Amino acid sequence: MDLFSFVKPKNELETTTDAKQNVPFVPDEMWTKCPKCNTMLLTTDLEENFNVCTHCDHHFRISTKQRIDILADSDSFVERDSELSGGNILDFPGYDQKLEKARESGKESVVCGECLIGGIKTVLCVMNAGFMMGSMGTVTGEKITRAFEYATENSLPVVACTVSGGARMQEGILSLMQMAKTSGAVKRHSDAGLLYITVLTDPTTGGVTASFAMEGDIILAEPNTLVAFAGPRVIEQTMRQKLPKDFQTSEFVLQKGFIDAVVSRDKLKATITRLLKIHGYKENKEAAQ
Amino acid sequence: MTAYEKVMAARDAKKLTAVDYIARMFSDSFIELHGDRRFADDKAIVAGLAMLYDMPLTIIGIEKGRNTKERVERNFGQAQPEGYRKALRLMKQAEKFHRPVLCLVDTSGAYPGIGAEERGQGQAIAENLMEMMTLKTPVLTILIGEGGSGGALALAVSDEVWMMENSVYSVISPEGCASILWKDSSKAPQAAEALKMTAQDLFDLGVVERIIRQPKAEDAAMFESLKMLICRTLEKNLALPTDRLTEQRYARFRKIGTAHLTQ
Ligand SMILES: [Zn+2]
Numbered sequence: 001m002d003l004f005s006f007v008k009p010k011n012e013l014e015t016t017t018d019a020k021q022n023v024p025f026v027p028d029e030m031w032t033k034c035p036k037c038n039t040m041l042l043t044t045d046l047e048e049n050f051n052v053c054t055h056c057d058h059h060f061r062i063s064t065k066q067r068i069d070i071l072a073d074s075d076s077f078v079e080r081d082s083e084l085s086g087g088n089i090l091d092f093p094g095y096d097q098k099l100e101k102a103r104e105s106g107k108e109s110v111v112c113g114e115c116l117i118g119g120i121k122t123v124l125c126v127m128n129a130g131f132m133m134g135s136m137g138t139v140t141g142e143k144i145t146r147a148f149e150y151a152t153e154n155s156l157p158v159v160a161c162t163v164s165g166g167a168r169m170q171e172g173i174l175s176l177m178q179m180a181k182t183s184g185a186v187k188r189h190s191d192a193g194l195l196y197i198t199v200l201t202d203p204t205t206g207g208v209t210a211s212f213a214m215e216g217d218i219i220l221a222e223p224n225t226l227v228a229f230a231g232p233r234v235i236e237q238t239m240r241q242k243l244p245k246d247f248q249t250s251e252f253v254l255q256k257g258f259i260d261a262v263v264s265r266d267k268l269k270a271t272i273t274r275l276l277k278i279h280g281y282k283e284n285k286e287a288a289q
Numbered sequence: 290m291t292a293y294e295k296v297m298a299a300r301d302a303k304k305l306t307a308v309d310y311i312a313r314m315f316s317d318s319f320i321e322l323h324g325d326r327r328f329a330d331d332k333a334i335v336a337g338l339a340m341l342y343d344m345p346l347t348i349i350g351i352e353k354g355r356n357t358k359e360r361v362e363r364n365f366g367q368a369q370p371e372g373y374r375k376a377l378r379l380m381k382q383a384e385k386f387h388r389p390v391l392c393l394v395d396t397s398g399a400y401p402g403i404g405a406e407e408r409g410q411g412q413a414i415a416e417n418l419m420e421m422m423t424l425k426t427p428v429l430t431i432l433i434g435e436g437g438s439g440g441a442l443a444l445a446v447s448d449e450v451w452m453m454e455n456s457v458y459s460v461i462s463p464e465g466c467a468s469i470l471w472k473d474s475s476k477a478p479q480a481a482e483a484l485k486m487t488a489q490d491l492f493d494l495g496v497v498e499r500i501i502r503q504p505k506a507e508d509a510a511m512f513e514s515l516k517m518l519i520c521r522t523l524e525k526n527l528a529l530p531t532d533r534l535t536e537q538r539y540a541r542f543r544k545i546g547t548a549h550l551t552q
Binding site: 081083087092093094145171172175177180181186191227230243244247258 | 415
């Protein structure tokens, strides 16, 4: 790490695409190219910076584990319902193979559990973009519903980080029904006077946007996150309309009045902790069990 | 009929629309109410009050229009956020006066346009799902044609959901499904089968309670028996304590599809 301190942010290597040629002795896997500004970033620097580009502030898509590591106090996360599975209920062609492939990146499109955030006991749901683009199937909806029910029973706040391409077609109508089920569970949690914070991450679309993503008491989003019901391609294709600049980014949706704040990844945990405290949640003396 | 033939039947421009059902069941008593009190009146949603025999009723329908002029005016039955907010306003009004709500659904989906996105289509649908789940008055939804995804569900978080025998209800259109999954929208018939979107499929999956025989336009007796069936169902639910009613509604959605889950 110290070896490479001379390529820290703000030197000329960061601004050129031929950065690698200037340091030929650094192996390939130590570099990650920012998909937005094309800067070659030292992978270790990127990781230290919450997987946010040090040059252009692009927020890289991260795994559920990385997300949990960012938000939960260290080693406090205890997963719930991790083994829940459903399989190919409608016998949809090709779905079994898709599920099998998706399971390389995790068991399902959401991980739910209990953790401490700034010492405060919180139920945390983190969607998994790697699993069929975070699409919402029966297991996804069931895990989220159970997480809210558990939070309601135990008077706990919920933080949900969304990333989703929308419904899971291979589960047909059962996928659609997850929108109603999760919304019902959110409503009961809300009626019990408990706090629900959503964190929209790129991309949050379709059936997830039209259900629990938009139902938080407080809705936060990472910078430059796509937040949409109908995605930009759908609109362009079906309506043949040219889209306004920055359409459906979190900044755009903020300006239209549908989210509370755009918060960069390095400030997320502190922001959520403050919100939990403002709502009267106290630090837990014993560890979450 | 194959699943895709049912899709075609559900989209048939000659079939009865929401205003036809309202006219035939409530002709003289229907009073239309307009607007979401926030932005506009969405004509894709036709809503108002009527008497069902001696029971006051709130009716909310998605209307596709019966001819080209009407279809343009009604935005082909694709509601915008203000349409869903108008529906919610009238549901909350029904709750206040403790009168039941009847929703008639016929839409290919919520409108996917720039304005609809700017005004929070996702938020509008989400709010309806949340609020309907605990609405303290009976809600019954009948799918009379197309039930297109979230745009249909936003009027279908109900105590019971019924489907006309030739209606369909799906998370995505078979054409959309075929083009996304198989890059070939001509495979829509296969997608229609795979999606399990016919009334019989959905009844078997426990998503709907009843399949209703499609009434013919001129068959007054069929509309009368449909009216009586609606009345009996709403009366039964109106007699329940409201917390029982909302508990049952939650349980209804809570159990769908869960039989297949394994821990
Ligand atoms: Zn960058």
